[in-house]
Amino acid sequence: MRNTLTGSISALAVAAASLLPPAMASAEDYTKYGIEADLPGTCNYSAIDAKDYSGETLNIITHAIPVIGEPTALHAEQFAELTGAEVNVVHVPFGDLFQRIMIPFQSGQNAYDVLFYASLWIGDFNRFLAPVPEAYTNSSGMADVTDSFKGVATWNGQMIQYPMDGDRHYLKYRTDVFENPEMQAKFKEATGRDLTLPATWEEYNEVASVFSGFDWDGDGEMNYGSAEVAKRDDLMFSAFISRAAPYAKHPDVGGGFFFDLETMEPLINTPGFVRGLELFVEAQASFPPGGTSFGLGDEIFSFGGGQTLMSYSWDDAFIQAQQEDSRIRNAVGAAPLPGAKEVWNRETGEWDSFDEPNRAPYMTWGWSSAVSDASENKDMAFDFLCFFSNEANTFHDLQIGRFGVNPYRDSHFDSAFWQGLGWDADVADSYVTTLSEMEQNSNRVYDLRVPGVGQFMSSMANGVAEALAGQKSAQDALDGVAAEWSDIVDRIGADRLREAYANVVVLEDS
Template identity: 25%
Template structure:
């Protein structure tokens, strides 16, 4: 009886057994799932020679997807992308390089990170032949080299160009009124003076309510790159820092650039209020809402105007404006680099060469960018790529220079340059004093 009882559990005991069984099953399932994760695929391991893991910023994945698919077709090597947000990508790279082992075989690096991670990535000197360097914009080649070594292969590049509203610039009444007032034709401006004139001309109250509702341009105080382009336009030989590490941020050229840049807001009042807080997204929003007549912005945005924007189909592109030093922009390239720690050096190298050889494929992606001059030239004049002329001209301009190669660059930007710009946008700011203060801060950072 006792024996039977033990073999035939009572109702409560059966429920308990079922509960235990279900709990165990649940825990096992969870652990199985936890052990794998639901993402499938899996990261490449050292012994899995037929795969490559590429770490990339979320916005840049589209640029590489086509190339990766073709690479897999031709070589049989699977390419798995790990997408991360911009800030997160930097933290991830920093953490993995610091830990001495990496989970990826190739990484897409922002140009400003190359100096920081130069020691952790494999030199690519053999890849930079004369043929290769002659097909890349000079600033990109300069930026790829840290010390003696080339540490990244450019995969796509951007630059600010000038966006303008064709419905305003091509309006005969506007053209006539502008010529009457300024004595020359209304065209996309090419110089600082013309930019000031056009911006003043379009700043107006369009509906007669006493409030300005159309501005000539925006002024961005929350990002630094546009001011840096202005520094190059001023003819400055060194942007913020000299190659020897001397801080040049308070010289006459930087001051002229700052005076022009913030003067649009402070003196001419041709930009919407709140300039100190305007960043890329804010400037783009203002332009797409039809609140600004011109915008200096990254070229990739040309084909991305929202369909329901009042300015959709009415946007033209011109090269970046020029100052005393001529036309200049700041290139915004991304590079592919190979961590020294990956065991798949050969396959990663093969992928980089393949990405370079098929660089034009990036133009067919949603971002529509490439790094090779020949790739851009292949598309120039085609419908939808009207902005490429402006982009190539800006990137090829003698004044277009990369940002300084220093591992402290991000800190310089966050701690010195952006706060300086924001203070300069306050009424009555002493620009020279602000630049002097910035110099002190930057010296403290780099020394």
């Protein structure tokens, strides 16, 4: 671990040095933590070193190693050494994480002080979380967090999650193929149009189709058009949201994407969502063998390993492709998710046509952290989270793909930082531009952050899976999902859900 840390610090130092006034750097030597230069900040190494939590215990629950689990273990060890605290870290697989946090909450146990979990669970957990104190909301690290990720951490106007990751879905593609004249000619011959980055999901499917089933990179292995997360219980619901969003999220119609906020009537079976699902079903023809059962790990490996032309989802596949040992390093690009030229208008009940494709960036759920309201060590717990996400640690964690920490601060959208890691300027520019422009888009889509989100998403994933497997038509599958959603609304309570959903609509309509 230390070797990894030390090895990756050179690039960090270059980037950090460009961001900071040299005089502000700490004089202390923290190299034994893999930090060549402590960076100024509210919770930097020297600030935490000055704290004494000897004799106190901090209990943390987090995801399994490596994603988030590995940086948690690393920074917990550092925090323990710096402060004298005893820090216990429990690693839990994703499938069990929700219930391992929820059961102590519901039974009134003070099991964990610090929690790392999926940010969309805020609708279920908010009652049990301690608000982030002003000292931390005013910290240097927090001031740099983008507005959208502050929004993700906020519930009813109060920050109750501690931002430490930023996630969104975007398009990843192979620049060496898109820029190859031979491939461009092949595409034109097949379709009669020039090869361009897909502006709509129809174009995405078309490009994927043309580049499926032959060896376009000359490595002796068959290549394919698209790698997507399509396995039912492996985050596939997020892939579907990405595909359906531009057809269902009308830029001029507010008041809810998944539900009509006023009536809490499900919109999941409206024509926009159905169109998105039909295209998802169609795209399967361009998946690699077994692609319909790809989980996130398979998708990362397929695109990051050079098997497929395009992909979309979290950062991981892109970071994987840009690792030093990747054979497609600097042969990839990032772009906004494809859009739609026909968008369902639920107010008029008609499709509206757009000359420029409607884009609806999906600010998908990522990792977040919080302190339990039942914790007796809240000060130490918030110090730990502040330390976890301090400037030096964050720049370090961003560089290691398997850590699962992705840009969420304005300073992370600096092309020079990524170029310092060996990325070509074009690649780095496309990456930071794509990510930062999503922050500016006013037609964003967020997850359904309400109580019972697991029930809603599980139901949706099952319906989508039935359509993908050919068991039902897209419309029938989503009609089934809508019926089940109505039952869930009845069980949990429309008013309770509306109050929670209003927090999501505020993010989408602002």
